[in-house]
Amino acid sequence: MSALHLSDTIAAVATAPGPGAISIVRLSGPDSLRIADRLVAPPGSSPSSHPTHSFFKANIADPLNPNLILDQAIILIFRAPHSYTGDDVVEFQIHGGPIQSRRLLHALLACGARPADPGEFTQRAFLNGKLDLVQAEGVADLIQAHSERASIMALDQINGSISHYIKDIYDNIMTASSYVENSIDFSEEDFPREIFEKSESLINQALGVLNDLLASWTQGRVIREGVLVVITGPPNVGKSTLLNTLLGFDRAIVTDIPGTTRDIIEEGLILDGFQIRLADTAGIRDTDCKIEKIGISQARLLLEKADVIIKMMDASQISLEDELALKSAINSEETLVFANKTDLASAPNLALLSIYSQQIIRGSLINGVGIDELKKAILALIKSKISAIHSFAISERHYSILNNAKNEILLALDKLPQKNTVDLVLISSHLRSALELIGTINGNVYSEQLLENIFSRFCVGK
Numbered sequence: 383m384s385a386l387h388l389s390d391t392i393a394a395v396a397t398a399p400g401p402g403a404i405s406i407v408r409l410s411g412p413d414s415l416r417i418a419d420r421l422v423a424p425p426g427s428s429p430s431s432h433p434t435h436s437f438f439k440a441n442i443a444d445p446l447n448p449n450l451i452l453d454q455a456i457i458l459i460f461r462a463p464h465s466y467t468g469d470d471v472v473e474f475q476i477h478g479g480p481i482q483s484r485r486l487l488h489a490l491l492a493c494g495a496r497p498a499d500p501g502e503f504t505q506r507a508f509l510n511g512k513l514d515l516v517q518a519e520g521v522a523d524l525i526q527a528h529s530e531r532a533s534i535m536a537l538d539q540i541n542g543s544i545s546h547y548i549k550d551i552y553d554n555i556m557t558a559s560s561y562v563e564n565s566i567d568f569s570e571e572d573f574p575r576e577i578f579e580k581s582e583s584l585i586n587q588a589l590g591v592l593n594d595l596l597a598s599w600t601q602g603r604v605i606r607e608g609v610l611v612v613i614t615g616p617p618n619v620g621k622s623t624l625l626n627t628l629l630g631f632d633r634a635i636v637t638d639i640p641g642t643t644r645d646i647i648e649e650g651l652i653l654d655g656f657q658i659r660l661a662d663t664a665g666i667r668d669t670d671c672k673i674e675k676i677g678i679s680q681a682r683l684l685l686e687k688a689d690v691i692i693k694m695m696d697a698s699q700i701s702l703e704d705e706l707a708l709k710s711a712i713n714s715e716e717t718l719v720f721a722n723k724t725d726l727a728s729a730p731n732l733a734l735l736s737i738y739s740q741q742i743i744r745g746s747l748i749n750g751v752g753i754d755e756l757k758k759a760i761l762a763l764i765k766s767k768i769s770a771i772h773s774f775a776i777s778e779r780h781y782s783i784l785n786n787a788k789n790e791i792l793l794a795l796d797k798l799p800q801k802n803t804v805d806l807v808l809i810s811s812h813l814r815s816a817l818e819l820i821g822t823i824n825g826n827v828y829s830e831q832l833l834e835n836i837f838s839r840f841c842v843g844k
């Protein structure tokens with residue numbers, strides 16, 4: 383990406399391709415008004431004669447053949463710095479459809495604009511100080527949001543919910559770090575010992591906010607990517623039947639042959655507004671079958687990533703293994719136990735299950751029994767993971783950077799109470815490293831590579 387060249391004027395279609403009522407083509411950069419002037423056919427007034435935040439109707443013509451009218455347009459003028467990007471921006475609202483927008487885009491390119499890269503308008507907004515990197519990431523999250531909850535969270539992020547905390551952490555560590563650095567040159571006798579207490583208090587404040595942000599990560603992942611719910615258990619207990627029942631259509635093959643499912647079968651599902659990734663897996667057992675073995679090891683790997691595990695058993699054949707699995711499941715925060723096939727279960731087995739009635743959901747999928755109870759339990763588990771404490775939620779990128787920054791801060795904090803002037807250089811270097819890391823979250827510190835990674839996930843025109 384020729385990312386950092388703010389002197390170019392960039393153009394792109396901002397609306398989704400395909401038929402629609404209106405298409406919007408955007409132009410941003412120092413030559414926007416001059417380029418737009420070349421397209422407006424007389425007797426329309428030229429865009430450069432209009433003040434910022436004004437709009438007017440005009441015919442736009444092919445710059446190489448001014449007699450050829452391309453479309454009628456509403457033209458909007460935003461002069462720097464009062465635009466989304468901070469550049470001079472001209473937006474053309476024209477008739478919808480892919481042909482009209484493509485013709486206008488080609489005309490703009492012929493007049494000297496360059497095609498915009500993905501996310502380049504938002505990247506310019508960042509480079510021009512209109513928003514920080516966390517807010518820019520919120521824009522991408524908003525466009526990609528699959529649920530109402532995800533879009534609310536993204537909008538909060540654009541409005542600065544996370545940026546505010548990152549700035550807090552950054553400012554406190556910066557002040558602590560300057561206290562430490564300013565005292566490095568003092569002699570042992572004149573040394574202002576109170577800087578240790580002052581710095582410690584600032585660093586602890588920063589650490590508290592940082593821990594709060596870290597704690598919001600699970601919630602964010604669950605809302606943005608969906609909750610991973612994995613169905614597991616021995617072969618033939620009805621795992622694939624459960625997947626099909628929850629989805630409402632036959633996605634997985636169901637037979638009475640143990641070992642039917644081998645590959646992981648994952649499907650999306652919305653349950654009470656929560657996006658769920660529901661996965662059916664191979665039944666877990668000792669087997670000599672090469673294919674089944676691969677399926678079982680894939681299932682085990684997926685279980686490690688699961689947010690919710692539905693452990694299924696066959697109520698008509700409760701093995702010692704089932705009982706052991708049950709005991710470990712009871713202690714696990716993410717596991718629900720579903721005893722299926724109660725229609726086939728003997729009286730002693732039903733009696734045994736009733737001992738665990740608080741921990742086990744009993745059902746008979748073939749008769750539609752137990753499904754509502756299971757859905758309720760899944761939702762309760764998801765809600766317990768999404769506490770109301772956090773109105774914001776950091777992303778995976780923020781999480782890993784904050785964790786590294788936390789390590790640096792803890793190393794600095796570890797040296798402080800010793801009130802040893804020898805350690806000042808070391809403390810200062812840990813604090814500097816933390817600052818550099820935190821700076822890459824909001825973009826106080828950035829490289830072209832970092833911007834490329836972030837903005838490449840945007841669409842063209844945003």
Ligand SMILES: Nc1nc2c(ncn2[C@@H]2O[C@H](COP(=O)(O)OP(=O)(O)OP(=O)(O)O)[C@@H](O)[C@H]2O)c(=O)[nH]1
Nearest residue numbers: 617618619620621622623641642643665746747748
């Ligand atoms: N009687 C009875 N049979 C059921 C019930 N639920 C599922 N089955 C049957 O149990 C058999 C196995 O079901 P599956 O859903 O394929 O089981 P699975 O756990 O996915 O099996 P694998 O893929 O082999 O691990 C099928 O014949 C189902 O029709 C139930 O509630 N009662």
Ligand SMILES: [Mg+2]
Nearest residue numbers: 621622642643
């Ligand atoms: Mg199956």
